[in-house]
Amino acid sequence: MTEANESLNFIEQIIEDDLANGLDKKQLRFRFPPEPNGYLHIGHAAAICLNFGLGQKHSAPVNLRFDDTNPSKEEQEYVDAIRRDIQWLGFEWDTECYSSDYFQQMYDWAIQLIKNGKAYVDGQSSELMAEQKGTPTAPGKDSPHRNQSIEKNLDLFERMKSGALEEGSYVLRAKIDMGSTNMLMRDPIIYRIIKKEHHRTGGNWCIYPLYDWAHGESDYIEQISHSICTLEFKPHRELYDWFLDQIYDNSNLRPKQREFARRNLSYTIMSKRKLLELVQNKTVHGWDDPRMPTISGLRRRGYTPESITKFSEVSGISKRDSVTDVSLLEFCIREDLNKTATRVMGVLNPVKLVLTNYPEGKVEMLQAVNNPEDAASDTHEVPFSKELLIEREDFKEEAGNKFFRLTIGNEVRLKNAYIIQGESVVKDASGNITEIHCTCDLDSKSGSGTEASTRKVKGTLHWVSKQHALQAEVRVYDRLFLDEAPDSHEEKSFMDFINPASLQVIKNAYVEPFLKDASVQDKFQFQRLGYFTLDLDSSNQQLIFNKTVGLRDSWGKQNTKSAPNSSKPPVQKGIDQKNPLNEIKKISKKYTNLSGDKLNTARTNIAKLAEEVSFEDIEPLLATAAKKIGTRIGVTIALGVLLKNGQQRTENINAFIEKAVQDANELLSEEAKSIQ
RNA sequence: UGCCCGAUGGUGUAACUGGCAACACGUCUGGUUUUGGUCCAGAAGAGUCUAGGUUCGAGCCCUAGUCGGGCAACCA
Numbered sequence: 221m222t223e224a225n226e227s228l229n230f231i232e233q234i235i236e237d238d239l240a241n242g243l244d245k246k247q248l249r250f251r252f253p254p255e256p257n258g259y260l261h262i263g264h265a266a267a268i269c270l271n272f273g274l275g276q277k278h279s280a281p282v283n284l285r286f287d288d289t290n291p292s293k294e295e296q297e298y299v300d301a302i303r304r305d306i307q308w309l310g311f312e313w314d315t316e317c318y319s320s321d322y323f324q325q326m327y328d329w330a331i332q333l334i335k336n337g338k339a340y341v342d343g344q345s346s347e348l349m350a351e352q353k354g355t356p357t358a359p360g361k362d363s364p365h366r367n368q369s370i371e372k373n374l375d376l377f378e379r380m381k382s383g384a385l386e387e388g389s390y391v392l393r394a395k396i397d398m399g400s401t402n403m404l405m406r407d408p409i410i411y412r413i414i415k416k417e418h419h420r421t422g423g424n425w426c427i428y429p430l431y432d433w434a435h436g437e438s439d440y441i442e443q444i445s446h447s448i449c450t451l452e453f454k455p456h457r458e459l460y461d462w463f464l465d466q467i468y469d470n471s472n473l474r475p476k477q478r479e480f481a482r483r484n485l486s487y488t489i490m491s492k493r494k495l496l497e498l499v500q501n502k503t504v505h506g507w508d509d510p511r512m513p514t515i516s517g518l519r520r521r522g523y524t525p526e527s528i529t530k531f532s533e534v535s536g537i538s539k540r541d542s543v544t545d546v547s548l549l550e551f552c553i554r555e556d557l558n559k560t561a562t563r564v565m566g567v568l569n570p571v572k573l574v575l576t577n578y579p580e581g582k583v584e585m586l587q588a589v590n591n592p593e594d595a596a597s598d599t600h601e602v603p604f605s606k607e608l609l610i611e612r613e614d615f616k617e618e619a620g621n622k623f624f625r626l627t628i629g630n631e632v633r634l635k636n637a638y639i640i641q642g643e644s645v646v647k648d649a650s651g652n653i654t655e656i657h658c659t660c661d662l663d664s665k666s667g668s669g670t671e672a673s674t675r676k677v678k679g680t681l682h683w684v685s686k687q688h689a690l691q692a693e694v695r696v697y698d699r700l701f702l703d704e705a706p707d708s709h710e711e712k713s714f715m716d717f718i719n720p721a722s723l724q725v726i727k728n729a730y731v732e733p734f735l736k737d738a739s740v741q742d743k744f745q746f747q748r749l750g751y752f753t754l755d756l757d758s759s760n761q762q763l764i765f766n767k768t769v770g771l772r773d774s775w776g777k778q779n780t781k782s783a784p785n786s787s788k789p790p791v792q793k794g795i796d797q798k799n800p801l802n803e804i805k806k807i808s809k810k811y812t813n814l815s816g817d818k819l820n821t822a823r824t825n826i827a828k829l830a831e832e833v834s835f836e837d838i839e840p841l842l843a844t845a846a847k848k849i850g851t852r853i854g855v856t857i858a859l860g861v862l863l864k865n866g867q868q869r870t871e872n873i874n875a876f877i878e879k880a881v882q883d884a885n886e887l888l889s890e891e892a893k894s895i896q
Numbered sequence: 897u898g899c900c901c902g903a904u905g906g907u908g909u910a911a912c913u914g915g916c917a918a919c920a921c922g923u924c925u926g927g928u929u930u931u932g933g934u935c936c937a938g939a940a941g942a943g944u945c946u947a948g949g950u951u952c953g954a955g956c957c958c959u960a961g962u963c964g965g966g967c968a969a970c971c972a
């Protein structure tokens with residue numbers, strides 16, 4: 221069961237309450253109900269972790285149910301992708317279900333509804349029905365077919381089912397209340413005719429139930445105790461319950477629907493429809509493009525299941541709409557990969573470095589620790605030679621002393637190797653550096669234990685041996701959108717905010733030969749750069765890495781001038797509240813909650829602030845409601861200061877003080893007496 | 897001019913169900929470090945949308961308002 225003081229989110233609380241009120245914990249059962257019309261994304265991960273997490277916590281089964289009631293949008297490809305993603309996240313479902321498996325049962329219940337006079341067939345146009353539906357502020361009008369005979373309804377419904385009627389010509393509607401304040405209760409449609417192959421039932425049916433009819437009834441059939449969905453379904457709950465009322469049998473468990481807020485991530489979108497658009501218009505290369513917020517995109521990018529479940533955990537569950545900063549997700553993957561990723565060296569933007577005093581043709585194999593965070597980790601060998609490649613940004617001919625890298629005349633350490641000193645550069649005709657010449661302190665080899673090897677130098681650079689390095693392609697990703705909430709702008713489309721530089725392909729990066737045998741999805745830390753994952757486009761001939769996420773970079777941060785992805789400066793929203801009167805009010809409001817030192821401090825602060833206010837400021841506060849003790853005390857203290865500074869006593873003041881003196885609150889009356 | 901949700905540091909969540917607002921991310925210092933990473937130590941940052949009310953005491957309860965979101969698909 222739960223730990224004593226662990227705080228529960230409101231969904232867990234509801235379950236605890238139900239259990240406390242007599243629900244048998246053996247009856248707990250949850251479900252995750254995706255529609256197979258797209259890939260799962262990081263927002264779904266929240267729902268997956270919630271439902272499966274609840275299952276784990278209570279040892280209760282969780283069904284995976286495909287909500288496949290609309291054959292015009294759903295495909296087997298999506299079913300497969302969804303199954304794969306959930307399994308990859310590490311969750312196991314109890315039963316794999318399909319709403320389509322219940323079509324017959326739902327149909328039978330629909331007949332029952334008709335026979336009970338609770339449903340009717342309507343043959344009006346959708347335009348006409350929409351018109352009759354009214355608006356949120358105006359009630360609807362009854363359909364002319366609302367009261368036609370049960371026999372006629374049965375007959376028409378049978379003809380809908382048999383395929384005798386045209387697609388779109390007739391629907392079955394529940395007979396509820398066209399005047400309801402809830403639009404969903406205004407005789408909602410239960411069945412429509414769709415003459416299209418279904419991915420599971422093929423051509424068996426040409427009528428398909430709508431969400432509201434299918435979902436709750438599926439929950440009931442599966443005996444789901446808690447049907448958890450997102451907030452936009454809140455108004456559906458009334459209908460969910462109404463439908464259940466029609467078919468519910470006392471001997472069964474009655475599911476309940478509860479809603480939580482969907483999770484949004486900054487700088488991306490979470491709508492399956494819009495993600496599909498990105499795929500179809502080729503903005504990205506597919507649902508699993510590493511820039512996509514899909515589970516499969518994140519996986520390909522290099523995110524681990526642990527990082528995603530951790531993200532869901534720390535993000536929490538609530539009922540208010542919010543946008544979680546993508547930096548939290550990045551923190552989660554760095555945290556995981558820091559502990560697990562093998563450290564290697566790779567140079568993305570190479571420049572040649574020659575060690576002038578290192579013997580021509582000599583090759584040394586140096587030892588590199590695989591992961592300093594893991595004491596049990598092994599080492600691997602890295603070849604070292606006279607000609608190396610280093611990162612172009614790691615060298616400047618001259619630089620200030622804040623630059624901890626290579627300059628002419630300065631010493632730096634080559635990671636796992638020697639300390640070197642910059643001597644000279646070779647440039648091409650246009651002045652670009654083509655070679656950097658250095659001398660190497662041959663006594664300073666890492667791990668040799670010599671005095672030279674333990675010398676402190678200002679910086680450490682990563683490098684690869686030019687003749688041994690493997691050429692590799694590296695794909696560097698930036699956020700897909702330039703706006704924090706790209707689909708929140710009414711006047712603009714999310715497409716207007718596409719980041720044109722979201723993908724940078726580096727064709728000629730060089731990595732150490734150790735990576736020759738890396739397999740797809742292997743994750744590495746390229747030291748000083750970030751975490752990289754071998755992409756599935758790799759072959760024996762060509763290594764291709766995805767940059768999963770960079771290392772935290774306090775140096776880069778100082779140097780980038782407010783690029784689009786730098787956070788905005790803190791807003792000084794308190795500035796106009798800093799006026800002394802407001803401060804006094806603020807402090808006063810809480811005055812009676814304080815005691816001891818805090819009380820004294822508050823009193824001193826009010827008195828100090830009072831020096832800066834005039835009686836005109838204070839005067840309106842003399843009328844403060846009797847109950848606002850704190851404010852009255854604050855006013856009294858301030859008044860004391862003003863009087864001391866020569867403020868004339870007025871009738872108002874005297875009346876205020878007199879009333880305060882007589883107040884039951886001691887703090888107040890004492891304060892008032894002192895200035896009486 | 898309807899109904900239903902929601903409102904706590906920059907962001908996301910807490911607050912033992914009414915007892916002097918906590919955690920994480922982010923930001924900023926300092927220390928350690930053969931990764932400007934990690935790790936360690938510390939700091940700044942909200943008085944809980946507003947106004948009334950109930951209470952000895954309100955972020956939690958009540959009332960009204962403000963702001964944000966949802967609701968008029970034969971989508972889910």
